[in-house]
Amino acid sequence: MLNEKNVRISFDYEPGEMIQVDFVGRKKAKQPFLINAAGTERDYEIFCAVSVKSRKIYLLAIESQAKLPVLAAFVSMLEFYRGAPVLVTIDNFKAAVSKPRRKGKDAELTPEFQEFADHYPFGIKAARVRKPKDKALVENAVGIVQNDVLAPLRNRRFFSLSEMNSAISDLLGELNARPLSGQPSESRNTLFDRVDAPGFRPLPDRPFEAGIWVLKLRAGRDYRVQVAGTPYSVPSRFANEQVRAKLTPTTVHLFHQGKIIATHSREDNSEKPVINPDHMPPAHRQASMARLSGIKSYVHDIGPCAEQFIDEHFRMSRRPDDTPIWR
Structure with a gap:
């Protein structure tokens, strides 16, 4: 046996x-x-x-x-x-x-x-x-x-x-x-x-976007989060809140309590903050538009040519309200 x-x-x-x-x-x-x-x-x-x-x-x-x-x-x-x-x-x-x-x-x-x-x-x-x-x-x-x-x-x-x-x-x-x-x-x-x-169950229509998670981040009082050496903005109401970041090869997604609150193009180790002007309170947004960096942030997603055009026009006119973004 x-x-x-x-x-x-x-x-x-x-x-x-x-x-x-x-x-x-x-x-x-x-x-x-x-x-x-x-x-x-x-x-x-x-x-x-x-x-x-x-x-x-x-x-x-x-x-x-x-x-x-x-x-x-x-x-x-x-x-x-x-x-x-x-x-x-x-x-x-x-x-x-x-x-x-x-x-x-x-x-x-x-x-x-x-x-x-x-x-x-x-x-x-x-x-x-x-x-x-x-x-x-x-x-x-x-x-x-x-x-x-x-x-x-x-x-x-x-x-x-x-x-x-x-x-x-x-x-x-x-x-x-x-x-x-x-x-x-x-x-x-x-x-x-x-x-x-x-x-087997059918695959979902939306493909999976693979990325690396960064946990336990906190937005500062300036509603920016430091991710991979670059500050990214979140809507101002999330200032001082704990957030998470998901990094794909091309994108940074920011989450609060499981819900996505911001998405940016990924730019690692950049000294220049990546800011979405829509994340600012109205008074902050208006103040930023008096500065070259604020106007360039506004057109950032259009592409580098738009930023270059704004930069050249601003420096030539030396007056923010003469820059084409205001027209």
Whole structure:
């Protein structure tokens, strides 16, 4: 008779119930080379996912395990599966998990990943630390793609991630279209379309905007918030209030108690404040228009040519009320 420790449980999954995610360990002897502009080898990460009902696999090379590249990989993964599952099981990588799951307590997600999960929406569950069986299917998928997708490319040199991902996509397509062992009439693709995809929820019409959150900021009495070395304005009624900032590659969004209160073009480490004149009380706005900086702030969103025109006209006339913004 078998000891209880030697028996195992098999799970039956519902359509669209779960995707498991992990990163493929870097084994240079079995993986392609990525070359930078200087001609030297460049590091990268390989993101892997599997839909547990159909075993359909997704694979993507990304620049690193930093938050923005990983979030972009998750977005691409959902587009690949054409929908959102009920649950995504992940490893405890730092981009997603701020406090690992321990002693019966669920892991705490980073603000960026909590926002991402709420957007679609689905649940994110972190595996227990050093418990690979919590995500056994993606662990198995990692071994499969290592041998069937990455190893055939091991002697190839790529000069961009997009070039590498194009080659990976071709071999991954063949893998997902291959008949399954013991099921010659089924592939991962056909099984996904037939029994798994119906359980996925449609993706929202508004795409997710990935960004980094900066918490516990406070607006000053001048209703400006210092973010990444640059002061940004918020509506004056939020002076002295605690706010949060979300930084995307091009934009800074400012929030108060979960509601967005201001959006600015991102300008890191700028000595010049980024001010929206509409955030000022009427008396402050009128006073600012007597100064060159105030008039230039008013036309800032139009573009640098507008600011240059205002600057030249102001300096030539030396009178604010002669500047075209007043006409």
